[in-house]
Amino acid sequence: MDFSVKKEPVFVTEVIYDGQAEQGVEFDYVLPDYYPDIFKILKCTLRPGIVSYNISGDKLICDGIISITVLYLSEDGNMECIEHRYSYSKTVDLPKAAENATVTIEPKVDYCTCRAVSGRRIDVRGAVSFKIKVSCVSPFEIMTDISGCFVQTRKTAVCCTGRKLTAGKQFIIREDIGVSGADGIIRAAVNCEAAATVSDCKIISDKVVIKGEAKVKALYLVKNDSGSSLQTMEADVPLSQIVDMQGVDEKHSCYARFRVLSCSLSVKSADDGTSGVFACELTVESQITATLEENIYPITDMYSTQYEASYSLSALKTESDHRYISQSLSLRQNIEFEDGLPDNIIDVSCETADITCRTGSTGELDISGKLVYMIAAVKDGEPMFIEKSKPFDASAVITGITAESTVSSEITVSAVSYSIGEDGIETRCSLLMQGSMHTGRTTQVITKAEIDETAVKQRTDDYALKLYFADTDEDVWNIAKRYNTSAKAIEAENEITDGKASGLLLIPII
Numbered sequence: 001m002d003f004s005v006k007k008e009p010v011f012v013t014e015v016i017y018d019g020q021a022e023q024g025v026e027f028d029y030v031l032p033d034y035y036p037d038i039f040k041i042l043k044c045t046l047r048p049g050i051v052s053y054n055i056s057g058d059k060l061i062c063d064g065i066i067s068i069t070v071l072y073l074s075e076d077g078n079m080e081c082i083e084h085r086y087s088y089s090k091t092v093d094l095p096k097a098a099e100n101a102t103v104t105i106e107p108k109v110d111y112c113t114c115r116a117v118s119g120r121r122i123d124v125r126g127a128v129s130f131k132i133k134v135s136c137v138s139p140f141e142i143m144t145d146i147s148g149c150f151v152q153t154r155k156t157a158v159c160c161t162g163r164k165l166t167a168g169k170q171f172i173i174r175e176d177i178g179v180s181g182a183d184g185i186i187r188a189a190v191n192c193e194a195a196a197t198v199s200d201c202k203i204i205s206d207k208v209v210i211k212g213e214a215k216v217k218a219l220y221l222v223k224n225d226s227g228s229s230l231q232t233m234e235a236d237v238p239l240s241q242i243v244d245m246q247g248v249d250e251k252h253s254c255y256a257r258f259r260v261l262s263c264s265l266s267v268k269s270a271d272d273g274t275s276g277v278f279a280c281e282l283t284v285e286s287q288i289t290a291t292l293e294e295n296i297y298p299i300t301d302m303y304s305t306q307y308e309a310s311y312s313l314s315a316l317k318t319e320s321d322h323r324y325i326s327q328s329l330s331l332r333q334n335i336e337f338e339d340g341l342p343d344n345i346i347d348v349s350c351e352t353a354d355i356t357c358r359t360g361s362t363g364e365l366d367i368s369g370k371l372v373y374m375i376a377a378v379k380d381g382e383p384m385f386i387e388k389s390k391p392f393d394a395s396a397v398i399t400g401i402t403a404e405s406t407v408s409s410e411i412t413v414s415a416v417s418y419s420i421g422e423d424g425i426e427t428r429c430s431l432l433m434q435g436s437m438h439t440g441r442t443t444q445v446i447t448k449a450e451i452d453e454t455a456v457k458q459r460t461d462d463y464a465l466k467l468y469f470a471d472t473d474e475d476v477w478n479i480a481k482r483y484n485t486s487a488k489a490i491e492a493e494n495e496i497t498d499g500k501a502s503g504l505l506l507i508p509i510i
Contacts, residue, residue, distance in 0.1 A: 003148040003451050009139035010296055011163040012317060016098045017060070017134040023048075023088050025112075027068055027124035031082070036074035037119035043071045043385045044114030045191055048107035048128045049262025051283060052170060055101055060092040060134060062105060065262065068124055070114055071190050071221070079228040079383060081188035081221045082122070092132060101136040102166050102287065105261075108353075137164050140316060142298040142445050149451040151309070152486055154301040154477050158443055160318035165252070165290040167208070167245040170261065173282040176268065177216065177235045182276050184224030189265040191374075192218040193349070194282055195412050196239060196258035197432065198326075201288075203254055206246055208288050210256040212239045215414070216280060218265055219347050219376060230376055230383065232347045233278075241286045252290040255324040255436050257410075259285045289436070291322040298445040301477065305484045305510060308455035312448040319438040323400055325409055329431040333390050335373060336424040342377035342384065349374045350416045350429055353389070357407050365396045365407060371429060396433060409435025457484060459509075466507040473500040485510050 025046060031038070047067040054061055070082040112126035146153050179186060198212040214237045222229050239258055248254070262283040298316060303309050355369035368391070375386040401407070415430040468479065476499050480487040487499075489508045494501065 003151070004146070005143055005449060006145035007141045008144050010142050010160070010316065010318070011137050012140045013135055013164060013319060014138045015133065015135045016096065016101060017092070017094050017132060019132060021090050021092050021130045021132060023066070023090060023128045023130070025066055025068070025086060025124065025126040025128065027084060027086060029082065029084065029122050029124070031120045035080060035082070036076065036078070038072045038116045038122065039075045040073040041070065041114050041116055041122070042073055042079065042383055043190070044112055044124060045069045046109045046112045046126050046128065047192070048109065049264070049283065050105055050107065051262060053103060053105060055094070055098055055103070055134070058094045058097045060094055060103065060132065062090045062092070062130070064088055066128060067264065069190055070122060070124070073382070077227065078223070079221055079230070081190055083188055090130070094134060098134055098136050100166070101134050104133045106131040137166070141447065142296070142316060143447065143449065144297060144299065146299065146302060146449060149453065150304045150306040151451065152303055152305065152480065153299045155297040156300045156443060158296050158298065158318055158441065159293060159320045160296060160441070161291045161320060161322060161438070162294040165245055165248055166288065167243050168285060168287040169241070169243060170283065170285045171241065173214070173237060173239065173284060175237050175280050177233070177278045177280050179233050179276045179278065182222055182231060183229065184222040186267050186276065187221045187223050188267060189278065190219045190221055190230065191349070192216065192263055192265045194260045194263040195414060196260050196284060197434070198256050198258055201254055201256040203248055203250055203252065206244065206248060208243045208245050208248060208254060208256065210241050210243065210258070210286060210288065212258050213237060214239055214258070214260055214282055214284065216263065217349065218278070219349070230346050237280065237282060239284060243286055243288055245288060245290060248290045252292050253322055253324070254288065254290045256286065256288045257434055259287065261285055293320060298443065300443065300445055302446060302449055303481050304451055305486065306457055308452045308457065310450050311446045313444045314447045316443045316445045318441050318443065320441065321400065321439045323437050325398060325407070325433060325435050325437060327396050327398065327433045328414070329394050329396060329433060331371070331392055331394060331429045331431065333371065333392065333427050333429070334424055335388050335390065335427060337386070341420070341424065342379040344378040345418070345420065345425065346376040346378065348416055348418045348425070348427060350413045350427070352411050352413060352431070355411050357409060359401055359403050359405050359407065360395065363397070363401055365398050365401060367394045367396060367411065368392065369411070371413070373427065398437070401437060402439070404439050405437050406440050407435065407437040409433050464509055466509065468505045468507050470501040470503060470505050472502045474502065475499065476501050479505070479507065483507050483509065
């Protein structure tokens, strides 16, 4: 009998690269003549941003800008701000070429130092690291049918995500943001940050429409006749994109997110020399994933009742039960000041660090990490910046989560408020967790099978039926394989419908 095999592709998510890259910062700067001499460095900030990235063959190329801001105190007691944009380009070697890959790049400032070499010159040193993950959807061939040579096959039903659809694009938003209540002339943005959220996601005829907003927050320098001061500003920038995604329809579950790759604020000058407007430029990336569940039936075991057979197994890793997460968390923390409470608190900002998530035993997600606070304050008439790091633990109740669930999420700070006490401040941080989760499964499947028609199995007994006493709920397949017969024949002879047998059985020999 002719031996034939039928194969079909299953599309699985493959992580091509999961690692880090680093970028050093060296900045030697001489003040222009119109800047006063440096008396004291107050704060130096690095803000890494990503302008663009692309994959060419087996290389990931990332271009970006690191914004360097130095705030210093001049000899007359006024604050001055130096701004510089440091361009970089990084090339990361991937283990192999990755077509239509999904790329996630998360920059983080490792350290930053700034010293005044003289009254007219500063030296900035620092490092930025990038957490990079590259994944793509790859075909994995499975055997779904074998015929001929008296072959018996066992198939296992596997519920999994079909071909995962991914799409996205980068775009730039430019918008003027008016500042009300500025007590003087705005000179510069000392620090700015932006976080984006998706509020709506709709599928329309091979396209996905996503809407949301970016919350922009800034600490800026103001000058007036009495000197200089720091003030804060917040604004919402609307986001909207239509992304092409061939093959997506209403049956798919769709997850979309916006990520702010870079944020810059520059002061717009007016004819009279005053300004109350920032020119905001955001580089934003939209990422969309659409999934659809399906059942596949790979062959997981086989044998021939007449010939010797051999096969090779491979691990098929599938995902199923995709769910998308968007949940808010609230944290309260107390921050104490070893040198006494400042006279005035101007601003409190916060970001997350060292986040880890793990599924709990009772259906919750346990989250731990750190909140890094940056506090702008005034003490004894002089501005100061205080950085505090506080660990936290939290739990989020997520419907459907189990110990087998894999969670991929991003946790950001959406809002910070505070109240002043006798010895410190009490902060109230709102965290936004956005991401997805799925159940992972590994199945050993046959990817190669061979029949040796020259090696005929020899029977030692000449009988058509055999009596066998099965253990409780013994697998019929294993019994049939042991006696070189058919599992269907055993089930038919003994009226078995669930593939499990107990007690006395009649084993037909075919």
